[in-house]
Amino acid sequence: MTQRFDVVIIGTGTAATVAAGRLSSAGRSVAVVDWRPYGGTCVLRGCDPKKMLLAGAAAVDHVRRMHGHGVTGDSRLAWAELMRFKRGFTDPVPAAREKRFADQGVARFHGRARFTGPDTLDIAGETVQAQHVVIAVGAEPVRLGLPGEEHLVDNEGFLGLAALPARVVLVGGGYVAAEFSQVASRAGAEVTILQHGERMLKGFDADLVGWLMKSFDDAGIDVRLRSTVQAIDKQGDSYKVHATRDGQAFAIDADLVVHAAGRAPALEGLDLAAAHVATERGRLRLNEYLQSTSNPAVYAAGDAAQVGPPLTPVSSHDAKVVAANLLEGNHRKPDYRGVPSVAFTLPPIARVGLGEQQARDQGLRFELHTQEASDWFTARQASQPVYGHKVLVEHGTDRILGAHLAGPHADEVINLFALAIRHGLTAQDLKDTMFAYPTGASDVGYML
Numbered sequence: 164m165t166q167r168f169d170v171v172i173i174g175t176g177t178a179a180t181v182a183a184g185r186l187s188s189a190g191r192s193v194a195v196v197d198w199r200p201y202g203g204t205c206v207l208r209g210c211d212p213k214k215m216l217l218a219g220a221a222a223v224d225h226v227r228r229m230h231g232h233g234v235t236g237d238s239r240l241a242w243a244e245l246m247r248f249k250r251g252f253t254d255p256v257p258a259a260r261e262k263r264f265a266d267q268g269v270a271r272f273h274g275r276a277r278f279t280g281p282d283t284l285d286i287a288g289e290t291v292q293a294q295h296v297v298i299a300v301g302a303e304p305v306r307l308g309l310p311g312e313e314h315l316v317d318n319e320g321f322l323g324l325a326a327l328p329a330r331v332v333l334v335g336g337g338y339v340a341a342e343f344s345q346v347a348s349r350a351g352a353e354v355t356i357l358q359h360g361e362r363m364l365k366g367f368d369a370d371l372v373g374w375l376m377k378s379f380d381d382a383g384i385d386v387r388l389r390s391t392v393q394a395i396d397k398q399g400d401s402y403k404v405h406a407t408r409d410g411q412a413f414a415i416d417a418d419l420v421v422h423a424a425g426r427a428p429a430l431e432g433l434d435l436a437a438a439h440v441a442t443e444r445g446r447l448r449l450n451e452y453l454q455s456t457s458n459p460a461v462y463a464a465g466d467a468a469q470v471g472p473p474l475t476p477v478s479s480h481d482a483k484v485v486a487a488n489l490l491e492g493n494h495r496k497p498d499y500r501g502v503p504s505v506a507f508t509l510p511p512i513a514r515v516g517l518g519e520q521q522a523r524d525q526g527l528r529f530e531l532h533t534q535e536a537s538d539w540f541t542a543r544q545a546s547q548p549v550y551g552h553k554v555l556v557e558h559g560t561d562r563i564l565g566a567h568l569a570g571p572h573a574d575e576v577i578n579l580f581a582l583a584i585r586h587g588l589t590a591q592d593l594k595d596t597m598f599a600y601p602t603g604a605s606d607v608g609y610m611l
């Protein structure tokens with residue numbers, strides 16, 4: 164028997180949850196479906212569990228930095244206990260999420276959703292039909308096409324490790340490699356990053372990344388740039404990772420090899436062709452209202468849409484846009500001005516708005532306020548050798564075009580610049596604001 168709804172949402176992550184809440188409270192009949200435990204990437208396999216592990220790593224890091232400044236004694240991570248700490252947060256999520264949907268009157272399906280027609284889906288043998296379908300399936304690690312790729316452990320595997328092996332290799336040099344390497348090294352593993360680009364964290368300011376690399380050195384993380392992984396061989400209980408650098412082959416022995424080489428929309432298996440949902444190079448073709456250009460019954464949000472950067476606040480924003488368009492007809496477009504992004508390294512690095520080169524490419528005229536500021540009080544008080552910023556302020560308008568921070572509190576202070584960019588506050592507005600002292604924010608005036 165076919166079950167019918169106003170809207171079926173594929174996924175139960177951030178995008179799906181926000182959309183389901185808005186649509187059900189407006190009186191629409193809504194169903195959600197997931198083949199994994201309910202909750203999605205951020206809460207179960209991404210942002211939050213990673214931050215739980217980083218809490219331990221940051222504590223160890225801080226104690227070590229304070230050696231010789233009044234703090235003595237060794238500190239180390241007890242991996243199994245840290246994992247229990249993490250699970251204390253993540254384990255209850257699926258049931259709580261399911262209850263939240265139930266309380267909202269949202270129907271729940273478990274299984275892989277697959278289109279069988281423009282507005283129909285098969286879910287584990289059941290047929291579900293809807294006026295509209297929202298694709299909120301998130302992203303999955305990209306296939307690398309390497310021999311031995313099956314030996315790679317993904318973010319879910321790393322964040323669920325019962326024990327941390329002695330030698331860890333991360334393939335890739337973006338967010339995942341930067342963050343996981345910080346955790347693994349503070350937990351005592353020998354860590355190597357194989358990054359095929361010229362530098363780590365290519366989405367962040369190059370000068371600030373340069374300053375940040377000192378913290379990788381200090382943590383003993385072996386960062387190999389311009390290094391492309393070619394194959395992974397299993398040898399008993401361990402692995403040999405074969406790579407090339409500038410045409411030269413080399414190999415590294417590892418007990419764990421982690422996929423940190425990027426993620427792409429999880430569209431495989433949806434049978435989009437059956438619903439006439441067009442794609443282009445692995446991405447959905449969407450109009451400015453996040454609606455499929457080829458099937459008006461279908462919308463998408465979050466990492467599955469990847470119109471904005473694949474980050475949790477963007478998934479939530481997209482979901483609000485899609486819900487508004489479903490409820491009142493197409494009228495709302497996503498607005499990605501001032502989306503901040505943080506890589507939670509130790510210390511963190513953050514960005515919002517335009518990069519220096521982007522601003523130059525757009526022909527904008529701006530004043531560049533930049534300083535390596537490891538001698539400032541904020542850095543010295545935390546015994547943190549990495550601290551610096553780059554802020555772009557437009558000539559004439561005094562608008563903040565972009566802000567780039569590395570060091571203590573960068574993950575929080577970036578939000579003040581996000582607020583300024585999104586709401587058109589000027590550099591003078593920020594300077595005129597009294598921030599509590601001494602906090603990370605109290606440096607903002609000196610960054611302008």
Ligand SMILES: Cc1cc2nc3c(=O)[nH]c(=O)nc-3n(C[C@H](O)[C@H](O)[C@H](O)COP(=O)(O)OP(=O)(O)OC[C@H]3O[C@@H](n4cnc5c(N)ncnc54)[C@H](O)[C@@H]3O)c2cc1C
Nearest residue numbers: 174176177178203204205209276300301465466473474475
């Ligand atoms: C390790 C890691 C750390 C991260 N840290 C941060 C961070 O600190 N800050 C930040 O902003 N972002 C972070 N991100 C990114 C963030 O997690 C994502 O942008 C966000 O979770 C995407 O939410 P979503 O709702 O679009 O998709 P998801 O949360 O991925 O939800 C998609 C859901 O759809 C389900 N699904 C997929 N296909 C099907 C199908 N065919 N049928 C049924 N169900 C299906 C999946 O099982 C999944 O539960 C991180 C990502 C990773 C991997």
Ligand SMILES: NC(=O)c1ccc[n+]([C@@H]2O[C@H](COP(=O)([O-])OP(=O)(O)OC[C@H]3O[C@@H](n4cnc5c(N)ncnc54)[C@H](O)[C@@H]3O)[C@@H](O)[C@H]2O)c1
Nearest residue numbers: 335336337338339357358359391392423424425426473505
């Ligand atoms: N703090 C956060 O907000 C956060 C944290 C983790 C993940 N995320 C999200 O998840 C997404 C995926 O993160 P990610 O770190 O996997 O991807 P990424 O896109 O940030 O970085 C992937 C890196 O891997 C490199 N690479 C690709 N193939 C390679 C190969 N064969 N050998 C060596 N290097 C290779 C690329 O040059 C790139 O620098 C991000 O785009 C981000 O949106 C966000």
